[in-house]
Amino acid sequence: MVFTNPFSKIKLVPKNGEEVFRIALNRAKRLEVKSPIRWASVKRSKTLTQNYIKVLHENIVRRIKEGLYSIPRIDELDDFYRELAYTVVDMDDFRKRMGKVMACIKILYKLRREYLDRARYIADVKEARKLRREYTGRVYSVVKSMDEELARIREYQRILKKFPSIDPSLPTIVIAGAPNVGKSTLVNSISTAKSEVASYPFTTKKLSIGHIRLNPEDLLIQVIDTPGLLDRPLSERNKMERQAILALKHLKGVIVYMVDPSESCGFPLSYQFKVLEDISKYFEGKEIVIVLNKIDAADIKSVINSLKYLKEKGYTKCFLISALKGIGVKELRECLVNIIKWSQSSRTE
Numbered sequence: 001m002v003f004t005n006p007f008s009k010i011k012l013v014p015k016n017g018e019e020v021f022r023i024a025l026n027r028a029k030r031l032e033v034k035s036p037i038r039w040a041s042v043k044r045s046k047t048l049t050q051n052y053i054k055v056l057h058e059n060i061v062r063r064i065k066e067g068l069y070s071i072p073r074i075d076e077l078d079d080f081y082r083e084l085a086y087t088v089v090d091m092d093d094f095r096k097r098m099g100k101v102m103a104c105i106k107i108l109y110k111l112r113r114e115y116l117d118r119a120r121y122i123a124d125v126k127e128a129r130k131l132r133r134e135y136t137g138r139v140y141s142v143v144k145s146m147d148e149e150l151a152r153i154r155e156y157q158r159i160l161k162k163f164p165s166i167d168p169s170l171p172t173i174v175i176a177g178a179p180n181v182g183k184s185t186l187v188n189s190i191s192t193a194k195s196e197v198a199s200y201p202f203t204t205k206k207l208s209i210g211h212i213r214l215n216p217e218d219l220l221i222q223v224i225d226t227p228g229l230l231d232r233p234l235s236e237r238n239k240m241e242r243q244a245i246l247a248l249k250h251l252k253g254v255i256v257y258m259v260d261p262s263e264s265c266g267f268p269l270s271y272q273f274k275v276l277e278d279i280s281k282y283f284e285g286k287e288i289v290i291v292l293n294k295i296d297a298a299d300i301k302s303v304i305n306s307l308k309y310l311k312e313k314g315y316t317k318c319f320l321i322s323a324l325k326g327i328g329v330k331e332l333r334e335c336l337v338n339i340i341k342w343s344q345s346s347r348t349e
Helices: 017-034 042-069 079-088 091-119 125-144 147-161 183-190 239-250 269-282 300-312 329-348
Strands: 172-177 196-200 203-213 220-225 253-259 287-292 318-320
Touching (some): 017 147, 042 091, 042 125, 079 239, 091 125, 172 269, 220 329, 239 269, 253 329, 269 300, 287 300
Antiparallel strands (some): 203 220
8 A cells, every 4th residue: 555645635725715705605695596585485585594504604614624624633643744744834823723713613603503593583585685694794704804824724734735755654765965976876776666756845856765675575665865855964954954854864764875986976075975974963873874876987096085984984884886887786775675674673572
């Protein structure tokens, strides 16, 4: 079964009160067309007015509540999605605005009860028409007062719906490194299925999400390329960007940091190692596997010096590969799978 972002099924609330009111009013007015009030008896006028009140109320309230109730309970989500949501959306403001809308809905229920009761004592057709106009005006006033709240809630919903479909329950290999070092090529090389693309907050670039399935009923591993995220020093980002990226630390698994010793990516090794240093600092406790890519195009001296530097910094797992030509990819994949398996078994013990 394919995992989807828990916010993906959110039903957007109306853009504003005017939108939902007009749709509901049109449906309520169809009752008048079917039963012209000038030909109706007092009894039929009562029934028509009561039905009008019910239809107008139900079409407004149902549409708004569908949107509000489709939002998952944020605090019941896993750490990854909860932290991402709290980082990107002002949850205090979100809850406050939903509370105001729910308060307005309570008023609409009160008006419904009041006018249904008054409709029972209609004396003539003229009074029925007057009662419906009065009810419509009061409902419009309440619904219109929700304009600002509905617009902001809808904006928050749209942000949440765009979150990537990353399964926090799966062991994950996060591919990091400076731009153009070969991250997407590696994801495609080690994945056993076609990669999917997804959006992530604070970057216009798309994540690439692949999977490794060892056997039909064996372990499934998630592989994520992170363009625009773990490709420059986190210390250079603002607080919100950093927190959104650090939500990735809640994913179980390993970080693969790719280095291009040929520097054909356009970034010097000093910059690439600076990004690595930042990732190691902010993702403390996460296992990091170093991959020197493009070894077929790199100067041997540059490769040796890079390995020496990395060993001195304490990075013991280093691989030499060419993701494009497939050199060393199989050995890297086997190592990553073994790390994941060992991690999984140690958790169950």
